[in-house]
Each structure stands twice: as structure tokens, then as C-alpha cells.
Amino acid sequence: MAEYAQVIVDVPTMQTNRPYTYKIPTKLQSQLECGMRVIVPFGKGERKIQGFVVGFATKEEFVENIEIKEIISTMDLAPVLAKEGLLLADWLAQKTFSFKISCLQAMLPNVMRASYTKKLRVLSPELLSDEVKLFFAGQAEVEFNEEQLSTKLLRELTLLRKKDALEVIYQVNDRAKPKMVMMITSLVTRENYEMLKKQVRKNATRQLELLAFLAQKSGQTFARSELPTNLVQTLSQLKKAAELGWIKLEEKEAYRDPYATKEVQKTQPQKLTAEQQVAVDAVSQAIDAKQAQPFLLQGVTGSGKTEVYLQTIAHALKNGQTALMLVPEISLTPQMVQRVKARFGSQVAMLHSALSDGERYDEWRRIERKEAKVVVGARSAVFAPVSDLGVIIVDEEHETSYKQEDMPRYHARNVVLWRAKYHHCPVILGSATPALETRARAQKGVYRHLKLTKRINGNALPQVELVDMRQAIRTAPRPDFSEVLLAQIKERLARNEQVVLMLNRRGYSSFVLCRECGFVLKCPNCDVSLTLHMDTHSMKCHYCGHEEAIPQRCPSCNSKKIQYYGTGTQKVQAELEKLLPNARILRMDVDTTRKKGAHERLLAKFGAHEADILLGTQMIAKGLDFPNVTLVGVLNADTALGLPDYRSSERTFQLLTQVSGRAGRADKSGQVVIQTYNPEHYAIQLACKQDYERFFFYEMNLRHLNHYPPYYYTIRLTVSAKTEAAAAKESFAIKKSLDQCLSPEAIVLGPTPSSILRINNRFYYQLVIKYKSEPALETYLHELLLQSQQGERKGIQVVIDRDPVNFL
DNA sequence: GGCCTGCCGCCC
DNA sequence: GGCGGCAGGCCT
Numbered sequence: 001m002a003e004y005a006q007v008i009v010d011v012p013t014m015q016t017n018r019p020y021t022y023k024i025p026t027k028l029q030s031q032l033e034c035g036m037r038v039i040v041p042f043g044k045g046e047r048k049i050q051g052f053v054v055g056f057a058t059k060e061e062f063v064e065n066i067e068i069k070e071i072i073s074t075m076d077l078a079p080v081l082a083k084e085g086l087l088l089a090d091w092l093a094q095k096t097f098s099f100k101i102s103c104l105q106a107m108l109p110n111v112m113r114a115s116y117t118k119k120l121r122v123l124s125p126e127l128l129s130d131e132v133k134l135f136f137a138g139q140a141e142v143e144f145n146e147e148q149l150s151t152k153l154l155r156e157l158t159l160l161r162k163k164d165a166l167e168v169i170y171q172v173n174d175r176a177k178p179k180m181v182m183m184i185t186s187l188v189t190r191e192n193y194e195m196l197k198k199q200v201r202k203n204a205t206r207q208l209e210l211l212a213f214l215a216q217k218s219g220q221t222f223a224r225s226e227l228p229t230n231l232v233q234t235l236s237q238l239k240k241a242a243e244l245g246w247i248k249l250e251e252k253e254a255y256r257d258p259y260a261t262k263e264v265q266k267t268q269p270q271k272l273t274a275e276q277q278v279a280v281d282a283v284s285q286a287i288d289a290k291q292a293q294p295f296l297l298q299g300v301t302g303s304g305k306t307e308v309y310l311q312t313i314a315h316a317l318k319n320g321q322t323a324l325m326l327v328p329e330i331s332l333t334p335q336m337v338q339r340v341k342a343r344f345g346s347q348v349a350m351l352h353s354a355l356s357d358g359e360r361y362d363e364w365r366r367i368e369r370k371e372a373k374v375v376v377g378a379r380s381a382v383f384a385p386v387s388d389l390g391v392i393i394v395d396e397e398h399e400t401s402y403k404q405e406d407m408p409r410y411h412a413r414n415v416v417l418w419r420a421k422y423h424h425c426p427v428i429l430g431s432a433t434p435a436l437e438t439r440a441r442a443q444k445g446v447y448r449h450l451k452l453t454k455r456i457n458g459n460a461l462p463q464v465e466l467v468d469m470r471q472a473i474r475t476a477p478r479p480d481f482s483e484v485l486l487a488q489i490k491e492r493l494a495r496n497e498q499v500v501l502m503l504n505r506r507g508y509s510s511f512v513l514c515r516e517c518g519f520v521l522k523c524p525n526c527d528v529s530l531t532l533h534m535d536t537h538s539m540k541c542h543y544c545g546h547e548e549a550i551p552q553r554c555p556s557c558n559s560k561k562i563q564y565y566g567t568g569t570q571k572v573q574a575e576l577e578k579l580l581p582n583a584r585i586l587r588m589d590v591d592t593t594r595k596k597g598a599h600e601r602l603l604a605k606f607g608a609h610e611a612d613i614l615l616g617t618q619m620i621a622k623g624l625d626f627p628n629v630t631l632v633g634v635l636n637a638d639t640a641l642g643l644p645d646y647r648s649s650e651r652t653f654q655l656l657t658q659v660s661g662r663a664g665r666a667d668k669s670g671q672v673v674i675q676t677y678n679p680e681h682y683a684i685q686l687a688c689k690q691d692y693e694r695f696f697f698y699e700m701n702l703r704h705l706n707h708y709p710p711y712y713y714t715i716r717l718t719v720s721a722k723t724e725a726a727a728a729k730e731s732f733a734i735k736k737s738l739d740q741c742l743s744p745e746a747i748v749l750g751p752t753p754s755s756i757l758r759i760n761n762r763f764y765y766q767l768v769i770k771y772k773s774e775p776a777l778e779t780y781l782h783e784l785l786l787q788s789q790q791g792e793r794k795g796i797q798v799v800i801d802r803d804p805v806n807f808l
Numbered sequence: 809g810g811c812c813t814g815c816c817g818c819c820c
Numbered sequence: 821g822g823c824g825g826c827a828g829g830c831c832t
Contacts, residue, residue: 020820
């Protein structure tokens with residue numbers, strides 16, 4: 001047995017990718033394993049911190065003349081991370097320029113992240129001054145936080161500490177406690193009942209009642225809560241009953257099942273179309289052959305991708321294997337979840353952001369203990385502790401929400417591909433509008449290309465009509481509604497059918513502008529205008545959360561001619577109510593869906609036809625399936641097109657194609673109306689025709705000409721600081737060292753101020769590196785990562801983002 | 809000379 | 821984050 005353990009330590013703001021060596025105390029020699037969490041002393045102050053055991057060493061393996069400290073204790077009886085998780089963390093840290101500790105933490109449920117508390121304890125009470133005594137208020141131990149103390153008190157406390165009159169205690173708190181329930185098995189039988197009864201005092205009525213109760217439940221196991229409370233009040237009474245041999249006691253883990261209340265009707269596999277059958281067969285063969293083969297399943301909306309997913313999952317389960325399915329957070333709500341639950345019942349574990357930390361931990365435990373064989377979840381579910389994976393599915397694989405925006409900045413799709421290699425299992429990347437990178441790999445044969453070209457019900461794709469707003473605005477009854485669209489809406493309402501209206505939120509919110517002097521109300525902390533929120537009657541900043549009252553007079557010129565400009569969902573709703581006073585309108589945006597479960601409730605309401613029009617932002621475009629919706633209107637197709645992001649065409653195309661697919665999914669045919677100021681733009685034209693293939697080749701050509709992915713790799717460096725000068729200085733310094741390490745083939749854009757220079761009183765500059773092959777770059781960026789930690793003290797932050805999903 | 813303060817490097 | 825070390829400044 002090794003004497004020493006390698007530990008990745010969790011020290012806030014001081015992160016290394018180097019493990020530290022600790023001595024294993026004899027009492028832990030036999031039980032310590034890789035992947036366990038431990039508590040170790042760190043630094044001069046012997047501060048206690050959490051760490052992960054990632055390896056072992058013997059004395060010969062290191063020749064260093066430093067004092068080796070001992071592990072204090074373990075936090076786990078069994079490893080919380082398997083070997084796969086540890087290997088994956090190494091790979092992630094390397095690929096995403098992240099600290100290993102952040103990768104390890106990302107794989108565990110939140111509750112396993114240590115929380116630290118600091119306490120002061122009195123050793124020599126006689127040395128304390130009156131002020132310090134007041135601080136302790138008669139207690140021997142007090143929790144404290146430097147920031148909350150006056151400098152005078154702090155100085156005094158520091159002095160007392162030097163004199164050993166006080167000591168600081170660091171504590172690591174583990175919040176991961178499985179909820180336990182006491183299970184009782186009755187050992188009282190008809191045979192021994194009389195005998196046991198004789199042993200009880202005649203006047204002990206409670207005991208006799210209990211015995212009678214147990215005789216009724218003979219041999220059964222039940223929770224303690226099912227025992228009438230008047231029979232057994234305390235745990236010691238229970239234990240006594242166990243001693244007498246009346247019952248057997250057991251502690252069992254209780255799970256908080258967030259879906260427990262809902263009864264789901266079980267569904268059977270549906271009959272497949274020829275195309276679906278080809279897809280299911282291809283993936284099933286790869287499952288049987290244990291091939292780590294990725295498939296691109298490209299199918300128009302309504303072509304039955306989900307049924308392909310479900311049947312391949314069933315195939316994996318039949319082989320005794322498990323399955324992992326990722327869906328975008330937004331569509332993780334009602335319908336997709338229902339369909340998976342309906343097929344696989346209690347074998348399904350759900351992981352999504354609406355779960356409480358406790359619920360999430362319970363689901364994680366169910367997976368780890370192999371009680372759940374099918375895992376469905378959003379981005380972070382990609383780390384679910386599933387073993388023996390048979391197939392992994394990524395639905396709507398082009399969704400940008402699969403990319404994590406903070407450390408570790410991973411793309412779930414890439415993690416999936418890694419895990420598939422590890423488990424030797426196939427991957428299905430499903431989408432109607434695959435990311436260009438994905439489709440390009442299918443072109444090259446890296447992914448196998450499966451196509452679903454027909455809608456299941458044989459319906460034609462919806463008719464799409466473009467409205468050129470440059471013309472239409474002249475006769476439009478309201479600036480956001482053309483005559484054509486309004487007429488179409490009225491027609492549906494008359495037929496008692498439903499309508500979905502979408503507006504692009506980006507650049508589409510209400511702000512306040514003074515018509516006298518042109519003053520625009522801006523956030524005091526960020527370089528953005530404040531957005532009007534009618535529900536709270538206030539002006540809000542979407543970046544830092546700043547909130548203030550709606551001005552009655554212009555703060556600049558004191559004119560009363562200050563009014564709302566632009567269009568938010570709220571304003572559109574108000575317009576719509578004026579145009580169609582009898583229509584029932586449901587608004588769905590960030591504001592109306594903030595509360596837990598609100599998203600679900602709104603959709604259920606719309607599904608039950610309690611509203612005629614669903615008005616919302618991007619979130620309504622995804623995965624919804626309402627048979628009675630026969631008209632989809634897009635109010636502003638092009639607001640995203642003008643953004644300085646090379647992906648804006650791709651985004652617009654995807655969004656329009658997706659939302660168009662929402663119309664007429666069942667027996668009724670659908671109509672789509674798209675209002676735009678750029679009717680001739682290729683992304684809009686081709687989205688109208690639902691022509692992904694032409695869009696793909698056209699866009700690929702542009703990417704090739706402009707040196708963008710998938711022809712080039714990109715890395716974005718963002719530098720932020722408290723002053724603009726500091727941010728600029730640091731970013732130019734980085735640019736200089738980059739020039740030294742890069743080959744002439746690489747392209748560096750910038751440094752330039754970010755599109756929003758100031759957010760929350762920090763200034764942002766950015767650099768973009770475009771390259772094909774740069775052997776020295778990865779090493780340089782890892783050095784930059786370690787270096788950037790020093791800068792953090794001076795308030796300079798550097799963020800390295802490989803393959804960023806947006807350039808803003 | 810003594811001691812407070814700010815900055816820097818290191819922590820198994 | 822926290823601690824010791826070290827350099828520079830000002831007090832008595």
C-alpha cells in the first residue's frame with residue numbers, strides 16, 4: 001500500500017493543476033481510494049480545505065526536502081468519482097484551459113462542493129479586552145468574516161491570536177447528506193405472537209397495542225412514518241423493540257423524486273418509417289459492435305427523431321446497458337421528458353436546472369447506484385455517473401446552450417464524444433439544422449450521416465410567406481404587424497385555431513428616449529441602455545441587474561417628452577390587445593418564466609387552448625408540439641443578422657427553420673409568415689424554403705473565404721480590468737507575446753474593446769485567434785492561465801475560451 | 809532603530 | 821485566501 005496520496009486541492013483563487021503530496025495516516029491506509037474527497041491542511045495557517053485524491057505515490061517517487069503533511073480525514077466512504085471521471089477531468093482541463101479542480105467540481109452535484117466556515121475560539125479568556133468580550137458575547141466560539149469587522153477589532157484579534165489567546169478554526173462542511181428513512185420489518189408472526197405477549201407487563205397497554213399492530217403486519221417492511229405515532233414516540237423505543245426481537249430495523253436512503261406525483265401513461269414503440277428503421281438499425285448495430293461511432297441524425301421537424309432515440313435507447317437497455325440523452329435546457333420541460341418517462345418509466349433519471357440541490361443529488365445517487373438506466377438532462381448531465389453506456393444522444397445538437405460559459409468552458413458535444421470513446425458506444429447527434437461543424441464532419445465521413453426527409457404524418461412542410469417590411473410598414477396598422485400577418489391571425493381566430501408569434505429578443509427591448517434632447521437612460525455600471533419593465537414598473541439593466549424608477553422628466557433637459565422606444569414582448573402584447581381585443585394572449589419571455597415551473601404551466605395552458613395566441617421570444621421555437629397551431633408569425637426575422645458575429649446567419653437560419661416547423665404538425669396544414677427588412681438575405685430566403693443543404697454549402701463557402709470555422713479553429717481571449725487603460729494595456733501585452741509564439745499562418749484579431757466595453761464597472765477588451773495548426777499555442781495558453789492568477793489580485797482578469805459560441 | 813504598510817511568492 | 825518575507829517610509 002502506498003504511503004502517500006496525490007491530492008488536487010480546492011483553494012479559492014489559488015488554483016494549480018499540480019497535485020500536492022500528502023501522507024496517508026495509518027488508519028486510512030486500507031480505505032483510501034482515487035476519486036475520494038479528503039480534508040487536508042494547507043498553507044502556513046494549517047487551514048483545512050477539501051481535496052480530491054487523484055493518485056498514489058511511494059517515498060522513492062519524490063525527492064523533495066519539503067515537509068509532507070498528513071491527510072486529516074476522508075469525506076467519503078467510497079469514491080465520488082470513478083476512474084473515468086478523473087481521466088475526463090484531465091482531458092477537460094487540458095482542452096478547455098481550465099483548472100483541474102474546477103473540472104472535478106463540475107462533475108459532481110452542487111452539494112458536494114465544499115463550503116468553508118471560519119471560527120474564532122477563545123483559549124485564554126483572561127486576556128480579552130472588554131470590546132473583544134463583547135464580540136464573543138459569552139460564547140467560546142464565534143463564526144467570523146474579516147470584512148464584517150472594524151479594523152480596530154481586527155487588529156486586536158490578530159494580536160490576541162499571536163499571543164495564543166485565540167485560535168482560528170477552519171471547517172469544511174459537506175452538505176451532501178443522503179436523506180435517510182428508518183425501515184421496519186415486523187418479525188411478529190401468528191406463531192410467536194402469544195409467546196411475546198406473555199413477556200409484556202399486563203398493564204403496558206401501548207406495548208401490547210404495538211405488538212398487535214406488528215402481528216397484523218407480520219413479515220412486512222414499512223417506513224417508520226407508517227407506524228401510528230402514539231405507539232412509538234422515540235427512536236430508543238424502536239431500538240428496544242428491535243432488541244426484543246419484534247422488529248428488524250434498517251436505514252434506507254430516501255430519494256426526493258421530483259416527478260413522483262405524476263402518473264405517466266406507458267407508451268409502446270411506434271411503427272417506424274423506412275428512414276427511421278434504417279437509422280435505428282445502423283445505431284443498433286454500432287451498439288452491438290461496441291463501436292464509438294458518431295451519427296448525425298438530420299431530420300426535418302416532425303420527422304420522428306425522438307422515436308429513433310427511444311428505440312435505440314431500448315436496444316441498449318435490452319443489451320443490459322445504459323443510455324444518456326442530452327436535451328437543451330429549454331426543451332427539457334414538459335414534452336420531451338414526458339415521452340421518455342412514458343417509455344421507460346422509473347428507469348429514467350432527470351437532471352435539469354429546476355431541481356433543487358437536494359433533488360439533483362438524489363437523482364445523481366440513483367444513477368450512481370445503477371438504479372436509473374436512462375439519464376435525461378441538460379448540459380451538465382453529460383457528466384452523469386452512468387456506467388456501461390450503450391448509446392449517447394444529443395438532441396438539437398446545434399443549440400448553443402451546450403457550451404458552458406464559465407470555467408470549465410466545455411462543449412457538451414465534445415464531452416459526449418470523449419465518453420463515447422471511453423465506453424465504446426455510438427453517439428447520435430440529432431438536429432433539423434445541424435451546426436455547420438457537425439454537418440461538415442458528416443460530409444467528410446467522420447460522422448455517419450442518417451437522414452429523415454419525410455414528416456411522419458406525410459404532411460408537406462408548412463407554407464412560408466415572406467413579408468417585406470420596407471414596403472409593408474406604409475400600410476401596417478401597427479409598426480410590428482403587417483396587414484398580411486394581421487389578416488392571417490384573424491382568420492385563425494375565426495376558425496378557433498391557435499397562433500404562435502415570435503420576436504427576436506436581441507436588440508429588441510424597450511428603452512427610454514427623450515424626444516427633446518435625444519437622451520437615453522443608461523445603466524450607471526454598464527455601457528447599455530436600461531430596459532423598460534412594465535410588470536415591475538421600473539427600468540432594469542440586463543447585464544448587472546441594476547434597477548431604477550421610470551423617469552417622468554428627462555434627467556438631462558427636464559423635458560416631459562421622454563418616452564418608450566423600441567419593442568419588447570410587453571409592448572407587442574399591448575399592441576396586440578388593442579388590435580385584437582377579444583383574443584386571449586399568453587406572453588412567454590424571461591419575465592413570465594422566471595419562477596420555477598412557470599414555463600411548464602404556460603405551455604400547459606396554451607396546450608389546453610386556454611389562450612389563442614402564444615407570444616414569446618426564442619424559447620417558444622424549441623421542441624414544442626401543439627397540433628392546433630396552424631399559424632406561426634415571426635415579427636422581426638432579421639434583428640440578429642446585423643450583429644458582428646460570423647455565426648449570425650447560421651443562427652437566423654436555424655431559428656427561422658425551427659420556428660417554422662411549429663406550424664401544422666398534426667392533421668392541419670400550417671402557414672408561416674415571416675416579417676423582415678432583409679427579404680433577399682440568403683439565410684432568410686433559404687429558411688423559407690427549409691433548404692438546409694443549400695444553406696450549408698453557401699455558408700461553408702463564406703466561412704472558407706473569411707477564414708472561419710470549420711476551416712479555422714478559434715480561441716477568444718477576454719481581458720477585463722477596473723479601468724479601460726489597464727484592460728487595454730494587458731491585452732496589448734498578450735498580443736505581443738502571442739505574436740512571438742504563433743506562426744505566420746495564424747490570424748489574430750484585435751485587441752479591440754468588446755462590443756459592450758463596460759459591464760458592472762469593469763472594462764472588457766478581446767482578442768480572437770484564428771488558426772489551423774499551432775503547436776506552441778496550447779502550451780502558451782496554459783502558461784497564460786497560470787499567470788493570469790497573479791493578475792487577478794490587481795483586478796485583471798483573463799478568460800480563455802476555445803471555440804467560443806458567440807463573439808460578442 | 810523600530811514598526812507599520814504594501815507588495816510578492818508560496819503553500820505538499 | 822492567508823501567511824511570511826522584504827523593502828520603503830515615518831515616528832520617537
